[in-house]
Each structure stands twice: as structure tokens, then as C-alpha cells.
Amino acid sequence: MPEGPSVKKFQLLTSPFVGQVVTKVGGSSRKINVNELKALKLQDSQVHGKNLFLAFVAAGDLLGPSAEELTLQREACGGASSAAQEGQEQVCAPQTGLPEEEPQEAPHSRSDAPDAGCPGNWLRVHFGLFGSIRANEFSRANKANKRGDWKDPIPRLVLHFESGGFLVFYNCRMHWCSSPMADPASDILSVEFHRGQALDALRTPNPVCYTLLDQRYFSGLGNIIKNEILYMAKIHPLAQGSLLAVSDRERLLDYAVQFSSDWLQSKLRGKGLHPLIYQKEQCPLGHAVMKKTLGPLHGFKRLTWWCPQCQPEVPSESGNPS
Numbered sequence: 001m002p003e004g005p006s007v008k009k010f011q012l013l014t015s016p017f018v019g020q021v022v023t024k025v026g027g028s029s030r031k032i033n034v035n036e037l038k039a040l041k042l043q044d045s046q047v048h049g050k051n052l053f054l055a056f057v058a059a060g061d062l063l064g065p066s067a068e069e070l071t072l073q074r075e076a077c078g079g080a081s082s083a084a085q086e087g088q089e090q091v092c093a094p095q096t097g098l099p100e101e102e103p104q105e106a107p108h109s110r111s112d113a114p115d116a117g118c119p120g121n122w123l124r125v126h127f128g129l130f131g132s133i134r135a136n137e138f139s140r141a142n143k144a145n146k147r148g149d150w151k152d153p154i155p156r157l158v159l160h161f162e163s164g165g166f167l168v169f170y171n172c173r174m175h176w177c178s179s180p181m182a183d184p185a186s187d188i189l190s191v192e193f194h195r196g197q198a199l200d201a202l203r204t205p206n207p208v209c210y211t212l213l214d215q216r217y218f219s220g221l222g223n224i225i226k227n228e229i230l231y232m233a234k235i236h237p238l239a240q241g242s243l244l245a246v247s248d249r250e251r252l253l254d255y256a257v258q259f260s261s262d263w264l265q266s267k268l269r270g271k272g273l274h275p276l277i278y279q280k281e282q283c284p285l286g287h288a289v290m291k292k293t294l295g296p297l298h299g300f301k302r303l304t305w306w307c308p309q310c311q312p313e314v315p316s317e318s319g320n321p322s
Contacts, residue, residue, distance in 0.1 A: 004220020005264035011047040027157035049219030049304040193261030209237035229255040231277040283307040
């Protein structure tokens, strides 16, 4: 699925449409009734980790709530409804272990419509493996599918705005919620990212390749970033965080933040990613690369690439290699 830098780029594509009214809608989404978006105004656009949040208000509200008012609304809605909504998917909390596959949508129901009782209605967008947003253009097929047909991808949602421009959403799952309820302190691309909290997470006795994908502490950090920064820091993916030197944990965190920021800037300049280890057979020094699916015993497992020579095993507390 798209990682933090990609979703941040998607959010920047939506920003020019903030303040505009939706004049026409389309798309194949069954989770929401796309027609309910017609004549609403896009009031705000935010990204939290791997999730995009879009706030819609009635177009009749000429001024609409300010950014500060929307923040207060999110806090009020989250606080007032947290007890009543426990176990329900109304408040949008970050997800920690979604598989990289196309999100499947259940048919929409009336309960998915915006809740007029709480202002600042947010549409949460979570992208699948090839999920994307395009502005003022549709995605076109660049190769034949398994049946040999050249069919263009089907948009999940299309929003046409009063300016004449439009946004197209592909391979994503959407639902309405009262507020994003996301912690910017865990977002690796946020200026509010909390280094101390992240370092505490890396200090646990879990393998670092598991911890790095924990969205509670590294929101937006995905499998590509994980593989690249572990190679840059010369740390074995199964090394226990508690056995790493403080300087190694700090260096790994530095690489996480810097690599994510550099990747975002490359995307904004239209340049592709040139990985050092991800999906490679040899590391930059010419060593053979290992590939294995790694993950928690009862959690989601991810393909991991590492160089045994550049990223040597670290003995565990029992004296055995990690």
C-alpha cells in the first residue's frame, strides 16, 4: 500500500480544491453513497500516516468553519462520542496491520452517511497496494490484464468541482467518521513527530523490523522504508531493539525521518525511488541479499530483504543469534 510520502503527495493534490463545491460525482464505491457528496464543499484535507482525511460541509455555509474550528470540532466529537462509539467504526483511528491488497468494500448503508449531529464530517480514505489519486486526469492502462484486455482502471470515486477541475480516487477504501483522531506525534512526516516516543518503542525486546511497522509509533512508515533504513543503519531486521546500542537506535530513527522526507521531495519533483536493498538480489557492495517473510507470530508478515554481511546478526539475550 502507499506509504506516508505517497499519501502526503495525494493530500497535496487535493489541497487546491479545498473551499470548492462538488458539482458532479461518480465512481464505483459501494461503501459510501457517492451521490451524497454532490453539492457539498470540501472544507479541509489532512494526512495522518497512511490515511487521507477529507472534511465536507454543506455548500450553503458560505464561510464554513475555520481550520481552528475544525480542530475543536474533532476534539469535541471525539471526546463526546468515544464511550458511545467504542467498538464502532465512527472515529477514524490509525490502522496498524492492513495487508497490501485491494481494499474490499461492503455495500453502503444509511449509517455511512455524514452525521449532521456533529459538524465537520470527515471522509477517511485508506489506499490499497496500487491506490492513488489523480488530479484533472484519469489513469490509463499501460499493459493488458490477465485476460489480455486493455481496460483502464475503474475509479472508486470521482469528484468534479465548480472550477472545472476534478479528483479521481483509485483502489481505496472509504468511510465517514466524526474526526481523524490521529496523533501527529507518531507521524514520521509531521513536524510534531515525537522522537522520544519512537526511541522508547525501538528499545523494546521485539525485532526492530516488527517495531518499525507499528503505526502507533511510526505512522506512515511502510515496508519499503523499513527495508531501506535497516540497510542504511546496517542493522539486522531481527535484531532485538533492547540489545542495540543507543547510538544505533538513534541512527536508525534519523534514517527513518530523513529517508521519508527525501522520498517525499523526490515524489514532488517527479523522480522515482532508487532503492538500495528493497527487491534487490545484491546490495550496493555486491553481496548476495537474503529475502524472507518476517512478522509477529500472530500478526501480518512482510517480505524483508537484508544483506547478511552488511547487516550481521546480533546475539540475543540467550547468546543465540537473532
